[in-house]
Amino acid sequence: MTSAACFSQTYAQARQKFLSACADLGLPVESHRHPLPGAEAEELAVDVARSGPLDAEHVVLISSGCHGVEGFCGSAVQIALLRDEVFQRQASDARCAVVYLHAANPYGFSWLRRWTHENVDLNRNFRDFSQARTHNDDYKALHAVMIPKRWPATLGNRLHLLSHLVKFGRRRLQKAVSGGQHSHPEGLFYTGVSPTWSNSAVRKIVRQHASHCKHLVWIDIHTGLGPKGHGERIYSGPGNSPMLERARRWWGEGVRSSQEGQSVSVPLSGLMVYGALDECSPAAFTALTLEFGTLPGTQVLDALRAEQWLHNNPxxxxxxxxxxxxxxxxxxxxxxxxxxxxxxxQGREVALQAINGLSVAL
Structure with missing residues (x-):
């Protein structure tokens, strides 16, 4: 298929293409319906399809749309893989099940938001809320600057933000803004104070499809960081884990560790993929974030600031x-x-490398 045939212009179109690709392969689809309607009054759902044996020892889970509006990219990769006869054959030959989790945050995908309907960053929400939370004091100092009272931001506001950049440095400022915060529910990268609807739906899916396998690989597809068109392969677990060695053996030495400061992403907590550590603890687990660059970081941040201002000013x-x-x-x-x-x-390459990695001894 051409790339144009795999990409969509709306969530509704992406969902229909995904469902059609599954139907053509004879794959049943489980739909976890969202409680709210979409931007076109359409039904919203986290849709899940599985190819391969139900008792497969090895499972590759490929997820899209954790960050809503980023779903255009991940959905297209999933549709392309469903239409890819070589990929399907290699997965079948390896007796590897492939689970396609389409639109983890369907509300954000449809309404063109990065956050869930609770205004929560789903990729900061997979945490133990019974534990004491670390305060993000740097974000507290920045919030009024990040989300001003009026938009477009004034020159004074932009100079104020620039002064924080000079004071903090780029990396600390990135951590302050994107690391997650729980003090401002109307702000950016809000972690929430309890599991979101999407959190519960994703955990249920992971339990159903991967709680009994011997090895789970989770490829989570994102956009917005890094050089335009480059897919950075990001490992986000502990630096001394066998998971990092496995990731670099399968996907190459180019795999970046955010914990070691090598990645376009800062170290993060509450990531969606680590829900598998709770739900599939007996399995050997290998997670990879595939992050595709789009626009320069200042433009991406400006877009997020503007959209959050819009959400706060209906x-x-x-x-x-x-x-x-x-x-x-x-x-x-x-x-x-x-x-x-x-x-x-790049999405195809990463998926094939996961299958090839599972076909040899772990």
């Missing part, structure tokens, strides 16, 4: 609302043929 005029939503979409989905080709090529 009375904004329709023209400005559409402008801000398009800005956010463009920050996480590059609607250009070359970018799409690069995404599908």
């Amino acid at each position: 009375g904004t005029g329709e023209h400005q609302r559409q402008q801000i939503k398009q800005q956010l979409r463009d920050a996480f989905y590059v609607d250009e043929p070359q970018w799409k080709d690069d995404v599908l090529r």
